[in-house]
Amino acid sequence: MTVTLADQILPLVRTRTDLHRWRAANDYGSQLHEAVTLLQDAAENQPPAEVLTVTQKAIASACKVIMRADDSSGIIGDAIRQLLELHAQLVRTAPPPDRKLVDWMIRFQFDNECDFFTIDPVAYAPALGERGMTTYRMKLDEIAAGLSPKLSDEHRHNLWSTDRDAWHQVLEQDHTRFVLEWNARRLAVWDRDVDAIIATHSRDRKVAAWLQDTAKALAEIGEFDLAIDWARQATYFDLGHQAAKASVYWCALLAEHRPDEELPARLEVFRRWPTSSNASALNKRGGSSWPTYAEEVTATLERRPREAVSFALYGLDDLTLAWNLAHSLTLDDSMLWQELAKRYEKVEPLAVLPIYTQLVLADLENAGAGSYRSAARRLARMRTLASGSPQAAEVDELIADLRETHRRRPRLQLEFDKAGLP
Structure with a gap:
């Protein structure tokens, strides 16, 4: 018996399973992606008209399924979007x-x-x-x-x-x-109607994102000068997140089509939104002229400790500078401290012990197996780093104090035992 493409694909797409549960929906989503891959492969070597017919049926079935599924992970939706992209490709290959x-x-x-x-x-x-x-x-x-x-x-x-x-x-x-x-x-x-593009995309021009949409549509038809102008308008619309997003697009257009104007634009964007990412973009584009801007960037970011440390760590790849700034600027960001300490322990292992101590105490502010497990892993790491040093006894004393303080938390004691803590 010959197995048709529909026989291969549609059983993967159609289901009566209850998909209101998140895990079940994700499992179905993975199965649907398998069907998409098979259809994409078939589009390369099977009659496009047949593949189109099966793809169209798969779209119809998947759209029915997603209406009764918990697709909060977006797996099913992503697969359907791929099916729709394939559908458009197939009709261009073999127009019905x-x-x-x-x-x-x-x-x-x-x-x-x-x-x-x-x-x-x-x-x-x-x-x-x-x-x-x-x-x-x-x-x-x-x-x-x-x-x-x-x-x-x-x-x-x-x-x-x-x-x-x-x-x-x-x-x-x-x-x-x-x-x-x-x-x-x-x-x-x-x-390719410029006036219609502007009218339909910018609408009443009251939202920065609509101005960026206009820029993107103009760029799509090759009207790059107009696109740059509209992207600039979106950037200077206000100081909100949509304008900040538009500034990235504006600078990207300049980099591709007016490279001589990119660096001044990067500086303006940094001044409007003094973030580590904008500082990094300015540093990268500045090249040999970076020292001209370095003092202003440093002084500006010091008023925002998280941005200053992030720029030093990720933008400049200067671990020592990031470590020093974190202390001098009194960084108050546990996630960034965690990443910084993880890297700095290779330079000066004992110096990170106070940081890990604070992170452990922060973990234990929340009851729960995950928090206990995280604290236990950090303490085990601290023992390894302090091994053979005077601080080793201090770490063990900290563990003993924590066991006593949280003696009524049996799950914490269990996680400490699993981590091999004294």
């Missing part, structure tokens, strides 16, 4: 009839219980061709024409209180508008 493809795209976006995913009409445009794209736009226009006028926030609130069914219909129309707006943005990119 354009009307059939349009119908599938419309159904997936507007008649699908699972509304977690988007598809990109730009990726499908080559397969649709001019006639298919015209049909697709007409379908979108028909859907848009069927929408009711958008309600005010007050009216929506009243519906929630008085007519719950009508309120749910409003939510459905909100999602339809979201999908239509997504399509308008992507079709503007396909049309």
Whole structure:
């Protein structure tokens, strides 16, 4: 009996298992990724039309499954996104009839219980061709024409209180508008229409992320000067996290398309957001001119101990400087102290004992096997580092004191015993 591609793939995708449990959902997600890999391999050496048919069925089944699964890990969602990418690739390789493809795209976006995913009409445009794209736009226009006028926030609130069914219909129309707006943005990119890109992506220009979206879309069609300008606008929008994210994109565009302007931009970004990562980027780009900026960067970061120590440790790879700064600036970050001590113990083992002591005490502020296990491992490490030195007795005395202080915590005593502590 011949085993078809569908026979191989679909049993991995379809399941009646209860996936509300996180572990079960993750197991299914791993199985779904196996199916994706098999389909990707099949796309290389089997008839693309057959692979497309199976992929489309796999997408439909996986979308039904995710609706009843705890995909908080994102494993199932990632696999479905890969299936959608493969679907777009396959239709470009072996285009189905354009009307059939349009119908599938419309159904997936507007008649699908699972509304977690988007598809990109730009990726499908080559397969649709001019006639298919015209049909697709007409379908979108028909859907848009069927929408009711958008309600005010007050009216929506009243519906929630008085007519719950009508309120749910409003939510459905909100999602339809979201999908239509997504399509308008992507079709503007396909049309290479600068004005439409700006209008659809920047919207009312009240959010930094929308300005960055505009920059990315302009870069996608090769309008790099405009993209740089919009990325700069996003960077200087405010001092929020979206603007900070946009600054990274702005500098990346400059590095690729206007390298002479990158260094001044890196300096401006550091001055707006004086972080270790921005200092590291400035240091890397500065090269031989770094000493020109070093004093300003150092003085600025000293007002933020965590950033100063992180920059010394990760940006400059200067362990001694990081160690000294952590003490002189009174670093108050247990995770960074932990990493710093782990590295510095190779330089001066006994010097890290006070740090490990504080970390042990911090561990024991929380009851629980994990905290006890962490404290026990640190204490065992301290004994190894102090072995043969005068501090060895002090470490053992600390362990004895902790055993006495926490004598009513049997799990702590057990974890200490497992670690071989006295």
